[in-house]
Amino acid sequence: MGTLIDINGLRKSYNEKAVLKGINLTVNKGEIIAIIGASGSGKSTLVRCIANLEQYQNGSITINGKKNSDYKSLNGILGMVFQNYNLFPHYTVLENITKPLQAVMKQSITDAEKKAKILLERVRLIDYKNQYPSTLSGGQKQRLAIARTLAMDPKIVIFDEPTSSLDPELAHEVFSTINELALEGQTMLIVTHQINAISHFATRVLFLNNGIIEEDGTCDEIFCNTANENLSSFLKMVEFDDLY
Ligand SMILES: Nc1ncnc2c1ncn2[C@@H]1O[C@H](COP(=O)(O)OP(=O)(O)OP(=O)(O)O)[C@@H](O)[C@H]1O
Ligand SMILES: [Mg+2]
Missing domain, CATH: 3.40.50.300 (P-loop containing nucleotide triphosphate hydrolases)
Incomplete structure (x- = not known):
């Protein structure tokens, strides 16, 4: 245990x-x-x-x-956060979290968006939800990468x-x-x-x-x-x- x-x-x-x-x-x-x-x-x-x-x-x-x-x-x-963020450039900040939740965790768009918004609040990026990663600072990109990793509820x-x-x-x-x-x-x-x-x-x-x-x-x-x-x-x- x-x-x-x-x-x-x-x-x-x-x-x-x-x-x-x-x-x-x-x-x-x-x-x-x-x-x-x-x-x-x-x-x-x-x-x-x-x-x-x-x-x-x-x-x-x-x-x-x-x-x-x-x-x-x-x-x-287990989820991993890399030095170079590995974000999806063609998805918005919100979609960077919702798309994997829909594809991998088979969540509905409603559930995925609800969860993504809670996580974006938590990493203080909710105001950026409709922007693309290229418009974020490095620190904001990394916080988005962290939120995306947390969306999968990893134990580690x-x-x-x-x-x-x-x-x-x-x-x-x-x-x-x-x-x-x-x-x-x-x-x-x-x-x-x-x-x-x-x-x-x-x-x-x-x-x-x-x-x-x-x-x-x-x-x-x-x-x-x-x-x-x-x-x-x-x-x-x-x-x-x-x-x-
Ligand atoms: N794909 C690879 N092919 C061949 N050698 C590799 C490969 N990846 C790492 N190495 C070698 O393995 C050793 C350990 O590399 P590793 O990347 O784990 O180090 P590190 O402690 O993370 O270093 P850093 O602080 O620079 O990130 C190094 O000698 C490196 O050259
Ligand atoms: Mg290294």
């Missing part, structure tokens, strides 16, 4: 190059896990394996009690560097939305370099180095008290942003 993700002995390589070298991880309901680590350490590969967007060679991943198969089969269980939301292409002010808006989800108890995995922002609500932090989880602890343990030299030099490298 309570276990949403269970990973055992996960190994993945691209061609001959080992990228994930034996990952073991259990994520329980309600956990908000930040995943940090240098560029190339395997963060995106790990979350993409969890979301069934990548094949892997060894080990097992169980999501909500089931071995994973494909990304679509995770609808209603995974973010892969959701703010890395945004100016600090817009990143702040997006982190406020993520923070609200944290307060509501949404289980989340968040790959980010924004240590200050994440330290306000992460219940646990994983430090990935060279394809393994080298450290797994609370914000205090990871950010303030580490004896791990790889982690301390990584933290020195990361710019401590002043979002909050």
Whole structure:
């Protein structure tokens, strides 16, 4: 009970190059896990394996009690928010949420619009509902992407560097939305370099180095008290942003 993700002995390589070298991880309901680590350490590969967007060679991943198969089969269980939003450019803000609800969840247009409007209120985009994504700021696009992901009622939301292409002010808006989800108890995995922002609500932090989880602890343990030299030099490298 309570276990949403269970990973055992996960190994993945691209061609001959080992990228994930034996990952073991259990994520329980309600956990908000930040995943940090240098560029190339395997963060995106790990979350993409969890979301069934990548094949892997060894080990097992169980999501909500089931071995994973494909990304679509995770609808209603796991949703992913990407760095580059992946919005539908030819649909309005409202339609970006209603069209998948109609197509995937087989909802009526009335139900889909009702739900979309509640979500747009929540991410403060209701006034933009008839505009197209190209007319939104990066922060607004990302909040729309979050609303669209939430529309599927996922038990787990995974973010892969959701703010890395945004100016600090817009990143702040997006982190406020993520923070609200944290307060509501949404289980989340968040790959980010924004240590200050994440330290306000992460219940646990994983430090990935060279394809393994080298450290797994609370914000205090990871950010303030580490004896791990790889982690301390990584933290020195990361710019401590002043979002909050
Ligand atoms: N499709 C691919 N084909 C071949 N190699 C890949 C592919 N995707 C990732 N890699 C390699 O796998 C390693 C891990 O990449 P990954 O994208 O998981 O890193 P990351 O920790 O997310 O880095 P970043 O912080 O830059 O996003 C890198 O060495 C990368 O070059
Ligand atoms: Mg990445």
